[in-house]
Amino acid sequence: MTEKSKEILDKLADVIIENKKHLTKLDSAIGDGDHGINMARGFKEVKEKINGNNYETNQELLKSVAMTLISTVGGASGPLYGTAFLYISKVIPDADFTIDSLIEIGQSAVDGIQKRGKAEQGEKTMLDAIIPAVDALKESKENGDDLEEALQKCKVKAEEGMKATIPMQATKGRASYLGERSIGHQDPGATSSYLMIKTIVDELYKYKD
Amino acid sequence: MTEKSKEILDKLADVIIENKKHLTKLDSAIGDGDHGINMARGFKEVKEKINGNNYETNQELLKSVAMTLISTVGGASGPLYGTAFLYISKVIPDADFTIDSLIEIGQSAVDGIQKRGKAEQGEKTMLDAIIPAVDALKESKENGDDLEEALQKCKVKAEEGMKATIPMQATKGRASYLGERSIGHQDPGATSSYLMIKTIVDELYKYKD
Amino acid sequence: MVNILLVSHSVEIAEGTKELAEQMKQGEVEIAAVGGTEAGELGTNPDAIKSAVNEIDKSDGLIILADLGSAVMSVNMVLDWLDDEVRAKIQLADAPFVEGAVIAAVESGMGNSMEEILSSIESAEIIKKN
Amino acid sequence: MVNILLVSHSVEIAEGTKELAEQMKQGEVEIAAVGGTEAGELGTNPDAIKSAVNEIDKSDGLIILADLGSAVMSVNMVLDWLDDEVRAKIQLADAPFVEGAVIAAVESGMGNSMEEILSSIESAEIIKKN
Ligand SMILES: Nc1ncnc2c1ncn2[C@@H]1O[C@H](COP(=O)(O)OP(=O)(O)O)[C@@H](O)[C@H]1O
Ligand SMILES: Nc1ncnc2c1ncn2[C@@H]1O[C@H](COP(=O)(O)OP(=O)(O)O)[C@@H](O)[C@H]1O
Ligand SMILES: [Mg+2]
Ligand SMILES: [Mg+2]
Ligand SMILES: [Mg+2]
Numbered sequence: 001m002t003e004k005s006k007e008i009l010d011k012l013a014d015v016i017i018e019n020k021k022h023l024t025k026l027d028s029a030i031g032d033g034d035h036g037i038n039m040a041r042g043f044k045e046v047k048e049k050i051n052g053n054n055y056e057t058n059q060e061l062l063k064s065v066a067m068t069l070i071s072t073v074g075g076a077s078g079p080l081y082g083t084a085f086l087y088i089s090k091v092i093p094d095a096d097f098t099i100d101s102l103i104e105i106g107q108s109a110v111d112g113i114q115k116r117g118k119a120e121q122g123e124k125t126m127l128d129a130i131i132p133a134v135d136a137l138k139e140s141k142e143n144g145d146d147l148e149e150a151l152q153k154c155k156v157k158a159e160e161g162m163k164a165t166i167p168m169q170a171t172k173g174r175a176s177y178l179g180e181r182s183i184g185h186q187d188p189g190a191t192s193s194y195l196m197i198k199t200i201v202d203e204l205y206k207y208k209d
Numbered sequence: 210m211t212e213k214s215k216e217i218l219d220k221l222a223d224v225i226i227e228n229k230k231h232l233t234k235l236d237s238a239i240g241d242g243d244h245g246i247n248m249a250r251g252f253k254e255v256k257e258k259i260n261g262n263n264y265e266t267n268q269e270l271l272k273s274v275a276m277t278l279i280s281t282v283g284g285a286s287g288p289l290y291g292t293a294f295l296y297i298s299k300v301i302p303d304a305d306f307t308i309d310s311l312i313e314i315g316q317s318a319v320d321g322i323q324k325r326g327k328a329e330q331g332e333k334t335m336l337d338a339i340i341p342a343v344d345a346l347k348e349s350k351e352n353g354d355d356l357e358e359a360l361q362k363c364k365v366k367a368e369e370g371m372k373a374t375i376p377m378q379a380t381k382g383r384a385s386y387l388g389e390r391s392i393g394h395q396d397p398g399a400t401s402s403y404l405m406i407k408t409i410v411d412e413l414y415k416y417k418d
Numbered sequence: 419m420v421n422i423l424l425v426s427h428s429v430e431i432a433e434g435t436k437e438l439a440e441q442m443k444q445g446e447v448e449i450a451a452v453g454g455t456e457a458g459e460l461g462t463n464p465d466a467i468k469s470a471v472n473e474i475d476k477s478d479g480l481i482i483l484a485d486l487g488s489a490v491m492s493v494n495m496v497l498d499w500l501d502d503e504v505r506a507k508i509q510l511a512d513a514p515f516v517e518g519a520v521i522a523a524v525e526s527g528m529g530n531s532m533e534e535i536l537s538s539i540e541s542a543e544i545i546k547k548n
Numbered sequence: 549m550v551n552i553l554l555v556s557h558s559v560e561i562a563e564g565t566k567e568l569a570e571q572m573k574q575g576e577v578e579i580a581a582v583g584g585t586e587a588g589e590l591g592t593n594p595d596a597i598k599s600a601v602n603e604i605d606k607s608d609g610l611i612i613l614a615d616l617g618s619a620v621m622s623v624n625m626v627l628d629w630l631d632d633e634v635r636a637k638i639q640l641a642d643a644p645f646v647e648g649a650v651i652a653a654v655e656s657g658m659g660n661s662m663e664e665i666l667s668s669i670e671s672a673e674i675i676k677k678n
């Protein structure tokens with residue numbers, strides 16, 4: 001039952017690890033230059049952890065991912081993504097994903113990140129990629145889009161959201177120390193969030209039939 | 210010309226070193242417990258320095274003492290006593306001490322300590338032993354006391370001043386962190402100042418004829 | 419006595435501040451320090467924070483000092499995992515890390531309450547140096 | 549760029565804070581750290597402070613952060629020994645040690661002036677953690 005989720009998470013980890021340098025470079029411009037290092041370290045541990053263990057349910061699997069990230073990331077993104085995965089673990093079904101369950105998963109991630117970081121959309125954080133992606137899913141549900149269409153729009157909105165952080169001024173996290181000088185740079189956390197959403201969408205696509 | 214001053218300073222250093230534990234114990238009650246350690250370290254270096262060098266003038270000798278204390282004491286008392294000796298070096302004569310020159314020396318010490326520490330009498334610091342001692346000399350001058358009498362009164366007033374710090378509340382230095390709880394303890398710096406004044410007086414007595 | 423937990427991104431800052439504060443403490447104040455990631459890099463390690471919170475005596479209260487935002491986030495996460503009863507004994511201070519630690523150590527040693535200590539270390543006066 | 553000198557009673561605090569602040573700096577900001585006595589104990593060493601002040605580039609200004617009162621006293625003494633022209637380039641900040649160092653490093657890297665940096669790190673806002 002958890003094999004599909006494990007595969008998605010494994011792929012997600014690979015993508016983050018591949019983007020280590022890119023994420024670190026983005027963080028060097030408006031932070032302490034460790035976002036890629038933090039995330040790659042965390043997801044390397046996630047790979048080892050999930051591939052070395054059997055999980056009865058997606059809930060157990062996601063909780064294990066959450067705790068691993070919390071223990072190993074070392075930066076703000078550790079508690080933030082860790083709490084996101086912890087909140088996801090509480091709602092994730094073992095059945096195949098539907099638009100409804102994806103909305104619930106996405107919303108839980110947002111709730112978890114906001115619980116920890118107290119940020120709103122527009123503050124130049126990971127939320128600026130994730131919230132538009134969840135909003136896209138909600139809109140697709142209203143419009144009656146099929147899953148394929150919904151996933152496609154979700155990915156596009158996450159990417160737009162990531163890019164929309166470029167002109168934003170950071171008001172949360174280390175980038176906020178830069179004030180106006182944070183303008184003109186893409187947020188590293190929004191970038192890692194986009195990469196995760198993109199990977200999840202692409203992987204779900206593979207299984208769509 | 211500097212032999213007498215050297216002998217006085219050497220004796221002064223011995224007294225401080227002998228009182229290392231006492232001063233440290235006083236500082237443990239209302240500070241960080243290092244005043245004796247700081248002062249003994251500084252005056253051990255002073256002994257080595259002055260006994261290993263020849264000085265043409267008392268000015269040179271006192272300047273050397275000042276710089277040694279500044280370099281080696283490590284606590285607030287380093288800059289404070291260091292600046293006191295530096296100011297003394299600017300006024301100390303090579304002739305035998307008179308009430309007038311002793312007043313000038315004492316007042317310079319006070320000025321140096323106030324320059325560095327910006328404290329007034331009554332704030333539970335070394336000044337509470339030194340200022341009454343200098344005031345006693347000034348009074349003796351007005352009263353026309355002879356040197357012997359003046360020195361005796363000076364020492365008594367320094368001791369009274371030291372003891373008067375017991376009921377005071379500290380408003381400068383680390384002891385001020387304790388607020389009202391600094392009341393009831395004798396100030397370590399006032400104690401080291403009294404010990405120095407006492408030693409100088411006793412030594413000057415030896416040469417009085 | 420109110421105990422103190424120091425959480426820094428740097429193990430050196432955490433340990434150095436503990437040493438500095440301990441010099442000033444009277445009595446039985448316990449001061450614990452956690453710094454850096456598991457790998458010894460700059461960052462925070464929620465597992466280490468959790469262990470430190472669990473181990474230290476909280477019966478008279480615990481004040482936590484954290485250096486920067488992400489340390490605050492890690493601390494808040496760990497605090498959210500605690501039972502309400504334990505949680506109620508702990509306060510994360512809006513105070514400068516080094517200066518707050520020294521004053522908290524002094525005041526706790528004097529037997530001051532959690533509220534008294536917090537009102538001293540959270541006052542703007544504490545950053546004045548001259 | 550405005551450079552930064554950190555003067556702590558503890559070499560660990562000084563070095564750890566330097567490392568933490570350097571992580572955040574952009575460009576050519578120089579950060580120097582002095583801590584402890586010559587013997588490596590807690591305390592201040594005016595000779596080391598003097599050397600550090602002499603060595604660091606002060607042309608665009610130098611901000612000094614000190615942790616506690618006796619470090620402030622040692623710094624002020626060293627500053628009094630300088631020529632007026634050099635002295636005028638230097639400010640001892642009324643700012644929290646660790647937090648002030650990080651923000652000063654960021655703002656100096658942005659090209660902010662001495663006055664701009666001081667107004668940020670001397671503001672009471674800087675000690676808020678939540
Ligand atoms: N309060 C917050 N809420 C949401 N996201 C945040 C918050 N603070 C920081 N972030 C995100 O975390 C990212 C930085 O993560 P990372 O570099 O790993 O942590 P750190 O800043 O501790 O070094 C930022 O790019 C931003 O997207
Ligand atoms: N501002 C000040 N003016 C005068 N004397 C002071 C001042 N601050 C501290 N002192 C004196 O210094 C003594 C403490 O010296 P010491 O223990 O060597 O330094 P530290 O407090 O740095 O450990 C106090 O007992 C007090 O007499
Ligand atoms: Mg970072
Ligand atoms: Mg970091
Ligand atoms: Mg002391």
Ligand SMILES: [Mg+2]
Nearest residue numbers: 241243284591
């Ligand atoms: Mg000391």
